[in-house]
Amino acid sequence: MVTGVFRSDAIESLFPEVETAAFESPEMLPDAPLFPEEQAFIGNAVVGRRAEFATGRACARAAIEALGLTAGSIPVGNGRMPDWPEGITAAITHTRREGREYVAAVAAKTDGSFGIGLDAEVIQTLKDGVRTMIVTEAEQSEIDALDPGLHNEAVIRVFSAKEAFYKAQYALTSSWVGFGDMALTGLSGAATTLVPTGSLAVLKQLSLPVDYHQILSNGLVVSGVTVRRS
Numbered sequence: 001m002v003t004g005v006f007r008s009d010a011i012e013s014l015f016p017e018v019e020t021a022a023f024e025s026p027e028m029l030p031d032a033p034l035f036p037e038e039q040a041f042i043g044n045a046v047v048g049r050r051a052e053f054a055t056g057r058a059c060a061r062a063a064i065e066a067l068g069l070t071a072g073s074i075p076v077g078n079g080r081m082p083d084w085p086e087g088i089t090a091a092i093t094h095t096r097r098e099g100r101e102y103v104a105a106v107a108a109k110t111d112g113s114f115g116i117g118l119d120a121e122v123i124q125t126l127k128d129g130v131r132t133m134i135v136t137e138a139e140q141s142e143i144d145a146l147d148p149g150l151h152n153e154a155v156i157r158v159f160s161a162k163e164a165f166y167k168a169q170y171a172l173t174s175s176w177v178g179f180g181d182m183a184l185t186g187l188s189g190a191a192t193t194l195v196p197t198g199s200l201a202v203l204k205q206l207s208l209p210v211d212y213h214q215i216l217s218n219g220l221v222v223s224g225v226t227v228r229r230s
């Protein structure tokens with residue numbers, strides 16, 4: 001295992017329904033090794049992008065090995081989703097903002113009936129144009145009802161849950177789902193549910209609504225989603 005990646009019980013707790021292994025790194029590891037085809041993909045990228053890509057792969061390989069499997073190359077697949085080994089569903093996230101760096105990956109054995117998604121975001125103020133792209137009107141009403149000190153955090157919670165959902169669903173559908181196609185309910189309470197907002201056909205392949213789980217810690221929101229086929 002690469003030095004600098006650590007097992008994360010906190011991330012594993014975001015997936016209560018499935019057995020997962022998760023690893024994280026509190027910083028980018030620019031010298032984390034890559035397999036030749038991974039290197040060929042990322043070779044021309046700027047230093048920071050190569051570092052986040054390599055650190056994500058290091059976390060993912062550690063997670064796959066913790067499940068008792070051999071972790072080899074993880075090429076970039078369809079829609080930029082990593083091409084996971086047969087029988088594995090997994091997800092990578094990396095974030096770097098306001099002096100913070102964080103990378104993590106989670107993996108689980110699957111028979112193809114479910115996918116998992118993971119996303120980490122630094123809590124920050126998003127520009128109005130970005131926020132309105134991510135947050136539905138119903139979600140915005142719930143955010144407006146919160147203490148103003150919680151508004152940025154709530155927007156990032158919406159963003160992170162939706163990105164985690166996107167990764168989990170993509171493993172099953174290989175399809176695009178937009179930010180307006182799903183909405184969080186009960187932002188002001190303990191409810192942690194994502195519901196479809198319309199009748200996007202691809203979502204009929206999935207068992208919805210779906211629960212999401214989040215950790216808020218150290219200026220980060222980290223979200224985990226497990227999605228099953230309908």
Ligand SMILES: CC(C)(COP(=O)(O)OP(=O)(O)OC[C@H]1O[C@@H](n2cnc3c(N)ncnc32)[C@H](O)[C@@H]1OP(=O)(O)O)[C@@H](O)C(=O)NCCC(=O)NCCS
Binds near residue numbers: 092168
């Ligand atoms: C794909 C996407 C979710 C990645 O999220 P991000 O915040 O930009 O970046 P993160 O660091 O959290 O995750 C990046 C990793 O996601 C993974 N990823 C990229 N595309 C993916 C896909 N289609 N499916 C699953 N995982 C994917 C990759 O491992 C990537 O890291 P890598 O390129 O180093 O391997 C985002 O770029 C995107 O396209 N979002 C729009 C769609 C969406 O979120 N809709 C909401 C539905 S409710």
